[in-house]
Amino acid sequence: MNAVIYHNPRCGTSRNTLALIRHAGIEPQVVDYLRTPPTRQKLAELIAAAGLQVRDAIRSKEAPYAALGLADAALSDEALLDAMVANPILIQRPLVQTGLGTRLARPSEVVLEILPVIATPFTKEDGEVVKPQAKPDPRR
Structure with a gap:
């Protein structure tokens, strides 16, 4: 599976994701x-x-x-986008794209929605454990 993460290495949530x-x-x-900010x-x-929504x-x-x-x-989405492109620090992070979708991974576990099922626990930087996901029920 291909994935792209728009990452800030100084951000703990981005590093965990x-x-x-x-x-x-x-x-x-x-x-x-x-x-290397994304284009508008x-x-x-x-x-x-x-x-x-752009404001989110x-x-x-x-x-x-x-x-x-x-x-x-009253600012338009266009004005907000312009500000984000001119000042990339304003872009909420991390944004992640995979073949299963795109998510703003806040908190980092949100990324699990667009990844294959993980089989083993994952420990975040702060010690919090993310448990493996349940296997989808094939009858659904």
Whole structure:
């Protein structure tokens, strides 16, 4: 299975998500989106594919959010996308794409929705254990 993770190596959730993908036996394409941000079109596609609204994919706790006045509810999705492309630190992370879908992996276990079933427990950086998923019932 192919996978792409839009990753920030300084983010614990992003590091845990990357490790969880690898735990599932997949070596993903890792995109350091701060150094190589997605295009505006690609970002819009990722957000839509993840089932998010643009505002849900923006990091409101980052300094540029306040400095650019992005809390203004009247701002269009286009204006928010422009701000995210110009200031990639505003992109919520990690976004992950696989053949099974696209997710914003917050918390990191959300990525399990688009990965093959894991067979063994996974331990996050903070010691929290993610248990193997139940096998899908073939009768459903």
